[in-house]
Each structure stands twice: as C-alpha cells, then as structure tokens.
Amino acid sequence: MVGLINWLSQITAVTKFSLRTVPERLGSSASAVFGIAGVVAVFVGVLSIAQGIRQTMVTSAAPEGAIVLRSGADSEMMSGLGREATRIISEAPGVARDAEGPLSSAELFVILNLPKRSTGTDANVPLRGVERAAPRVRADFRLVEGRMFEWGRNEVIAGSAAAREFAGLDVGASLEVGREQWQVVGIFATNGDLSESEIWTDAKVLQPAYRRGDSFQSARVRLNSAGSFQEFKDALTSDPRLDVKVARQDEFFAEQSIVVVTLITVLGTIIAVIMGLGALIGALNTMYTAVSERTREIATLRALGFRSGPVVASVLTEALILALAGGLVGGGLAYVAFDGFQAATMNWQSFSQVGFAFAVTPQLLVQGAVYSALIGLVGGLFPAIRAARLPVATALREL
Amino acid sequence: MSESNNVLVRVHDVDKVFRRGSEEVHVLGGAHLEMPDGEFLALMGPSGSGKSTLLNLIGGLDRPSEGTVEVGGLRIDRLSDRKLAGWRARHIGLVFQFYNLLPVLTAERNVELPLLLTHLSRAERRKHVAAALGVVGLKDRSQHYPRQLSGGEQQRVGIARAIVTDPTILLCDEPTGDLDRTSSDEILNLLSALNEEQGKTIMMVTHDPHAAARASRTLYLDKGKLATEPEE
Ligand SMILES: Nc1ncnc2c1ncn2[C@@H]1O[C@H](COP(=O)(O)OP(=O)(O)O)[C@@H](O)[C@H]1O
Numbered sequence A: 001m002v003g004l005i006n007w008l009s010q011i012t013a014v015t016k017f018s019l020r021t022v023p024e025r026l027g028s029s030a031s032a033v034f035g036i037a038g039v040v041a042v043f044v045g046v047l048s049i050a051q052g053i054r055q056t057m058v059t060s061a062a063p064e065g066a067i068v069l070r071s072g073a074d075s076e077m078m079s080g081l082g083r084e085a086t087r088i089i090s091e092a093p094g095v096a097r098d099a100e101g102p103l104s105s106a107e108l109f110v111i112l113n114l115p116k117r118s119t120g121t122d123a124n125v126p127l128r129g130v131e132r133a134a135p136r137v138r139a140d141f142r143l144v145e146g147r148m149f150e151w152g153r154n155e156v157i158a159g160s161a162a163a164r165e166f167a168g169l170d171v172g173a174s175l176e177v178g179r180e181q182w183q184v185v186g187i188f189a190t191n192g193d194l195s196e197s198e199i200w201t202d203a204k205v206l207q208p209a210y211r212r213g214d215s216f217q218s219a220r221v222r223l224n225s226a227g228s229f230q231e232f233k234d235a236l237t238s239d240p241r242l243d244v245k246v247a248r249q250d251e252f253f254a255e256q257s258i259v260v261v262t263l264i265t266v267l268g269t270i271i272a273v274i275m276g277l278g279a280l281i282g283a284l285n286t287m288y289t290a291v292s293e294r295t296r297e298i299a300t301l302r303a304l305g306f307r308s309g310p311v312v313a314s315v316l317t318e319a320l321i322l323a324l325a326g327g328l329v330g331g332g333l334a335y336v337a338f339d340g341f342q343a344a345t346m347n348w349q350s351f352s353q354v355g356f357a358f359a360v361t362p363q364l365l366v367q368g369a370v371y372s373a374l375i376g377l378v379g380g381l382f383p384a385i386r387a388a389r390l391p392v393a394t395a396l397r398e399l
Numbered sequence B: 001m002s003e004s005n006n007v008l009v010r011v012h013d014v015d016k017v018f019r020r021g022s023e024e025v026h027v028l029g030g031a032h033l034e035m036p037d038g039e040f041l042a043l044m045g046p047s048g049s050g051k052s053t054l055l056n057l058i059g060g061l062d063r064p065s066e067g068t069v070e071v072g073g074l075r076i077d078r079l080s081d082r083k084l085a086g087w088r089a090r091h092i093g094l095v096f097q098f099y100n101l102l103p104v105l106t107a108e109r110n111v112e113l114p115l116l117l118t119h120l121s122r123a124e125r126r127k128h129v130a131a132a133l134g135v136v137g138l139k140d141r142s143q144h145y146p147r148q149l150s151g152g153e154q155q156r157v158g159i160a161r162a163i164v165t166d167p168t169i170l171l172c173d174e175p176t177g178d179l180d181r182t183s184s185d186e187i188l189n190l191l192s193a194l195n196e197e198q199g200k201t202i203m204m205v206t207h208d209p210h211a212a213a214r215a216s217r218t219l220y221l222d223k224g225k226l227a228t229e230p231e232e
C-alpha cells in the first residue's frame, strides 16, 4: 500500500515537472495540438452530416406514426394502394381519431424537377398529394408563411427545407405541374423531419394531373399510441382484402436512411483514420522531441533513483493532455463551423433531395475526444518506452 | 571479517565493455579497488581512462561486464534495474560536473527531489531540505531557480541534493570541473567538511591536483590500472 502511494506520488511529481517544461517546447507541442485538432474537426464535421441526416429522417419521426405500403414495396415510389384499401386502413383498430375523423391520410408521391438555388442545376423534389388529415397525422405540422392550399384547387405548399434548397418555391410563385401552372401559397414546417423537403397538394387534384385514377401509393396514419402498432399491423396483414406491409414510421425512415448514413459514416471514418495517421506521426514526433529534449532531466531523475514507471507515465500524460487539448479545439471548431449548417442530399429511396442540418451532437464530441485521446496515447507510447529504456549512464554523458 | 568490516566499497576484477560500431572497447580491464568507510578518495587520470565509468559502477548507474561490485556488503552488480533504482535512492548521493538541476524547480524543490522517493511527510521533507541547504550555506536562496544562481551556488544546491537523504557514499564526478578557483575552493571546503565532520565517505573524480590534494587518498587510473602514483 505504502509502495503504491509512493509510486503514485512519484508519478505525480515527475508529471508535474515535465508539464512545466512544455512551455519550453511550445512550437512542437502546439503543432501536435493543432494537428489533432484538425483531425477531430474533420472527423466530427463529417459525422455530423450523418447525424444530421439521421435526425431528419429518424429522430424527428413521431413514434405513434405508421406507414402502409403495398407488400413487397420498399419505398413509396414502388408502392400502390387502391381507394378501397385506403378506406379499410383508415378504419383499422388502433388508428387515432379526432372530431373530423380518423387520423389517416392516403397519399400520392410524384417527383418534380426544379433548379437548386445553390447551383441552378435541376434536382428532384417530391410532390406529395395528401388528404385532409395529413397535417394532423404529422405531429408538428405548422405553416410558417402564407396559407394552406385550398382543397380541390391547383395550389401547393412547400416544406421549408425544399423552399430553402430550390428556386421558385417562394409564396406567390407558380410551378409547372403536368402542363399547368400551380400556385405556391404557403411554406410549412414539420419540426425538421423529412416532410420539410417535400411539396404538398391535394391528392384529389394530383391524381388526374398524373393520370393516377383513384389510386394512391401509401397511407400515413397516426395511432392512439406507439403501443397500438401491433394491433393495427395484425388487423391489416390478416385482412384477406389487403396485400400490404405495415411499418412504424421511425423504423421505415431509419431503413431508408441507412444507406446514406452508413456511407457517410464509413467515409468519415476512413478520412478520419487517414488524417489520424498523419496526426499520429505528428504526435510521435512531438513526443520523441520532448523526450530527447528532456533526456538530461530524465537521466538525472533516474540516477537519483526514480523508477522508469513514473517517467513513462509522465510522457504518456503529457501526450494525453496535448491530444485532449487538440480534441477540444477540434470539437469546438467543428461545433462552431458545422453545427446547424444547412445542406441537402439525395434520398436514395425516393431519388429526391432531402434537406438537413449538420448535427454536432454531444455524443460526436465525446467520440472526437476519445479519438484524440487514442492518438495521444499511441503517439506517446513509443517515446515513453524510449524514455524508460534510456541507459542512465550513457544518457548522462551525452550532455 | 574483522578486517573487512570497515571496507565500504569493494570493486573486484571489473571490466566494462562498450561497443563502438563493430569495435569493442574494454575500459578498466580488471580493476581492483577497496574503499574504507569514511574515506575521501580522489580519482585522477587522463581523459577517457574510465574514471566516470568506475564511478558509475560503484553508484549503480551501470553494471560491469566482468567482475563484482560490492557496496556495504551488497553485490549491487546483481540487482535488478528496479532494485538498483531503489538502492541508489537510499545509498548514493550524486554530484555532477554540470550540476544537473531541474531548471523548472526552485533550489528548495531540487533538493527535495530525492526525498520524494522516501516515506517522509511533507513537513519532514521541508525540515531535511532546510537542514541540507543550511549545510551548504544557501538557506536564503531556497526560492531561487537554478538560472538565478551562480555556477558555484548551483553546485552547492547539487551537493545539498546529494546529502539530503544522508546517503552511504557521495560520488562526485568532476564537481569543480566547471567552476572558477574561488567557487572550486568553496565546494572543496564543503566536501572536506562533510568528510571530516560528518564522516561521509566520498569518491571524487577530478583533473585538478589542487582538488585532489584535499582528499585523504588519491588514485590514478590509466590503461585499466589503478595506481597510487601517476604514470610518466
Ligand atoms: N556509454 C558509453 N558508450 C560508449 N562508450 C563509452 C560509454 N561510456 C564510456 N565510454 C568510453 O569508455 C571510455 C572511458 O570513458 P569515461 O569513463 O567517461 O572516461 P573518463 O571519465 O575517465 O574521462 C572512453 O573511451 C569512452 O569513450
């Protein structure tokens, strides 16, 4: 016990002097800090894209939302439901109701081509035909500008992310749908979820414009509670009149976003690892320099009877502190530069653009800090071993 | 037994081999040395003759390639690195030519360093440090950093650090090698006093006959032989 305390006090003592010598090695220490800061900033920055997309597509989806597609369809694009099917769905057990009826909206999904504000090039934007319950099916629907479209008229409202990304979606502008001009009469928000990247209109006016007869592609419902899902699903899948698949809204979007999120995460990790190797070499270099500049001091301490353990610990601690400082700077930089940054990406399931905001989450910052600590520990390890193995007599005579 | 009782250091037939590229350099080549307790020994000899090597072997900073080194009845050439570090902390006081003080620590903290390896409380350490700085006459410089002290003062701090643990033996490698006459004399007076008044056993490597004259015995090391007279 006394031995352990003695050993720990040796470590703290040696670490304290070595940290006091850092200012003498400011240049090389600072370069390690900034190298690691750069890596962490890029790492956190890239992963904040994946986080942002996830949040847009998954996190903001209400847990009591459900989506019904034709069985075998992986996305709304590939799905189709008849009028009769959507009626049966709206009356299924578990569907929430309010004064105006069941919270169920049969929807139609088509793609428009519009120029992006940023580049002027055309990109896909979803135009969704909805029923009257649609705003109430989505938990946080609200109009932020203009008014709701009138049912039965060639009018649309645009989601705020779509309005931000695409030119020609301002209130008062008109839009070519089929061969007609439709008016943009309002902008809506849905608390940052996927709907904000869409344009909405009355399903009944969209059907003839796209010659869809009286058919739809999906039904969105709001359930009494998240717990009602199983009952709802069982009722529909066991109904012989239907051939549908039923998914929780959040799981459906999670599945849809998985390709993009995984791709970006993998890409971000690869970039971070490659850059990390660079920063690691920087950290190694810094710590080797630190050890060689402290050779005299380390040899003196060893000569006086300090063991190699505390010397190793002091080198590792210094590396760790420098690395964490870098991690902190990098994380802060990423937060300031990227958090909330608006962008758009392709939704690979609907082949249309999804607007999202980079999300530098606390979890990402912790990951960045852990990554920087790892670089510091590995970068400090070999120099620390060199310091420990320093032959005392030889080191003393070199000075 | 009765005769060997007061022999503190016994170096028997030691050789140290250094490798310089592919070439092997034999230093010391089977040297013998006995130092009685309480002796102040000066070790002279040409540069490169192996004086520092011998001192390092006795201080447990290095191990012989051949032969044995016994200090206070203990075969230190057989100790593990770990044990040797602990042994140095308890038994050896080292004084270096270039003082080897830690520049980031005050005189007081530098002197305290070896005490961090003991079980003494902070208050006890303070007391020992004050006493050691008193012995070298630097009580009023305790809060100074090495760069604020003259060479002679730095070496006195070095001596305070070497004696603060009350070691069995003081090993000084050219302690006055970097000092002017006046400072040298101060250091030599200090070492003499430690030897005469406190009975400290001291081994001092020096190039300076004037310094060696202060010791109780002088040995000359040349071509691996220890002699009482310098070779022509
Ligand atoms: N660690 C070492 N590595 C290689 N050669 C060494 C080492 N230590 C000493 N030597 C060589 O051993 C010889 C004796 O050195 P040293 O003991 O320092 O001599 P002195 O102190 O008498 O000047 C020299 O030739 C020196 O170059």
Ligand SMILES: [Mg+2]
Pocket: B051, B052, B053, B173
């Ligand atoms: Mg020498």
